[in-house]
């Protein structure tokens with residue numbers, strides 16, 4: 254049959270040359286090839302006559318047909334098994350819940366990750382977050398029961414978010430930060446009662462409650478660093494890491510990797526991690542009382558040393574006035590020792606909106622005089638020079654976003670000028686411009702912006718060059734930047750110390766190769782069964 258179809262054009266005669274032409278005992282040219290009988294090689298192994306071939310076509314024998322069917326079924330089965338076996342199961346997730354009990358408020362975060370990838374690479378992401386109504390748990394020192402109750406609404410929501418069949422195996426953690434650190438310093442029995450109340454409340458939910466505790470400042474800084482580097486895939490890929498800047502209400506953290514720091518100069522500022530096969534020596538420090546609310550308290554305390562009835566505060570807009578209670582201001586352990594004797598009950602603050610003077614007031618809350626190390630940030634705390642890129646989140650983001658100052662390619666001088674202009678804007682105009690913004694937040698942006706700039710430049714020693722490497726962020730790939738994710742990853746051992754073995758091929762490549770090899774093997778097998786085809790010896794043609 255092949256012989257009938259194969260022909261070449263001869264260069265000289267332009268006559269078709271039939272490689273398998275009909276031999277004399279073929280009386281008829283093959284169908285469609287009228288010239289086929291005109292040439293015939295001298296030696297030719299002939300296929301049987303057509304009439305016989307029809308009867309004895311080797312492809313039509315029952316054995317070949319059965320083998321072909323079995324072969325096709327085998328290939329389909331092989332490919333199906335390969336696809337199913339290696340296909341990531343997309344629908345099944347596991348969950349973890351972390352409560353961030355901050356000084357200003359509590360937030361509930363639910364994380365999810367594919368069930369079969371427990372111990373694998375960066376696939377944990379935030380599924381849901383809920384901001385607990387009211388203040389942070391530390392503000393319930395006088396009525397601890399209410400601290401527990403405050404969490405119920407968000408926890409009921411969490412119950413709905415996690416599939417019922419996963420409730421029992423879902424770990425639930427509560428981590429408290431600077432607000433509870435301060436309460437614990439001030440009144441440890443009140444802090445214990447608050448913990449007792451929140452534990453009781455959380456145990457009523459069907460999750461696997463793993464306890465409530467105060468994070469150390471080191472943990473808070475280090476886990477914030479883990480979170481942002483995990484979310485940006487830098488850990489998994491072994492890339493240069495990003496530093497983390499967290500500005501809370503009561504404390505602030507700075508964490509980064511520096512070439513000039515191996516942990517020896519100030520071991521208490523060192524946290525070591527081995528993640529995905531790489532060692533990291535992270536410098537970290539948490540400044541208690543330097544979160545933006547407590548820093549405002551420090552600034553106000555600085556201005557009310559003598560117990561005045563009125564102060565003119567340059568960090569508030571002209572025309573802004575507020576009456577503040579001395580006992581509330583000096584209630585915090587950050588300033589309690591400085592409470593002026595014989596102070597009146599309250600004082601009136603009236604804004605003057607002067608950035609330069611505000612900057613001076615804020616600088617006075619930092620101590621730049623003592624340093625027993627090679628270099629310090631402030632208050633005698635060791636800190637290497639900031640190095641590499643940084644992600645600045647929580648209040649850094651809220652404030653800079655509001656002030657339209659998140660573009661760090663803007664020079665520090667321009668940032669100062671903009672703040673100068675903003676602080677000098679009359680309060681009435683500010684309120685008119687932002688009618689929907691909560692006035693508690695609105696009144697403090699001048700102070701907060703000036704505080705952030707002072708903390709970064711004078712406090713942490715960022716320069717014009719390194720300032721431009723800061724990115725003000727809220728989320729990374731849909732997950733909030735903060736310590737909670739890093740905390741959970743650590744407690745659930747979800748980041749392996751060593752790099753996981755990655756498959757040689759991606760899933761699609763693997764399936765394609767299996768399919769191609771199976772088809773090739775099958776083709777070879779079938780070819781090995783073929784009957785002996787006619788073959789012609791190369792003899793001169795008899796024309």
Ligand SMILES: Nc1nc2c(ncn2[C@@H]2O[C@H](COP(=O)(O)OP(=O)(O)OP(=O)(O)O)[C@@H](O)[C@H]2O)c(=O)[nH]1
Pocket residue numbers: 354355356357358389430431432500501502503504505544545546647648651652655694
């Ligand atoms: N402008 C603005 N400020 C906010 C917002 N949410 C929180 N803040 C303020 O930003 C500051 C920091 O908030 P968080 O990062 O939640 O602080 P926290 O975790 O409660 O405090 P720490 O325990 O010190 O970490 C606080 O002064 C909050 O009042 C917001 O949506 N907008």
Ligand SMILES: [Ca+2]
Pocket residue numbers: 355356430500501502647
């Ligand atoms: Ca916080």
